[in-house]
Amino acid sequence: MQIPDTNEPGCKRCGQCCRNGGPALHTQDLPLIQDGTIPLADIVTLRAGERVFDQPAQDIRQLDREMLKIKGRDGSWTCRYLSPESNTCGVYATRPAECEALFCRDVEPLKAMYDKDRLTRADLIPEGHPLVELMAEHDRRCAPARLEELAKAAREGDREAGEALREMVAYDREVRRLVPGKTGMDPEMLDFLFGRPARVLLGGMHVRVYETGDAIRFNFQG
Known part of the structure; x- marks a missing residue:
């Protein structure tokens, strides 16, 4: 550096x-x-x-x-x-x-x-900021440790884990779509507010995410 x-x-x-x-x-x-x-x-x-x-x-x-x-x-x-x-x-x-x-x-x-x-x-974010509650909810529903846990189970064939993983990715995607649209905020701010997207974290686990319309599917690699 x-x-x-x-x-x-x-x-x-x-x-x-x-x-x-x-x-x-x-x-x-x-x-x-x-x-x-x-x-x-x-x-x-x-x-x-x-x-x-x-x-x-x-x-x-x-x-x-x-x-x-x-x-x-x-x-x-x-x-x-x-x-x-x-x-x-x-x-x-x-x-x-x-x-x-x-x-x-x-x-x-x-x-x-x-x-x-x-x-x-x-x-960095003032207490009471309107996005604080949404950020906390996103952290709860898209916790990285839980994402990893679901990805491992889905890779091994657990269908319920696969469905829960799809729901997590869909929720994360929707939050990132709605916030700039509702607030006019620069989309570049999303990585600060909500961390890296679920699909990016999954990529680090050798899981590729494919999105077609509302459909989400995974390719477990390696």
Whole structure:
């Protein structure tokens, strides 16, 4: 994630850190969000129960609590603020705290702060906001751990699990369709408000989702 000036010793400006994923956001980054340096449309919520790549551990782990992260670009986790052509950062002068801490040859400073003081949606959405109840309902009905549980059972031939999985995907899809239409909100905000779509999470489990009209079917791969 760190892309310092060319005269800073050690960094080769290869951009590999940024291609491994954008930073998670911490309380130190709150001013960057409040002043619009990092708009909410550039943030994705990774919810409790999701399996994500843990950079310091270099491993896939299940989150025990939600975290906010800078979105990727071009269908990958490459930080959207990285310019792939020049390996430069679009917000380097005001980069998030994790980017300041990370240096690929010494990850100890990042490890020391990695899971501390992380921001959540509750830190950024005012209490009583009209979407708070809908977000809570969506979290309840589309919990990532439950999604994974249903996908495993459906893969093994459990028809009831398959139907429950279809209902979950349909509900998630409908929420994402209705909110921009009813509020005029930028659809790019949906990943912040509701996390990654169910079909995207299923893709990480090697389950492809096919939608034709109202019909939803799955292809269990691997």
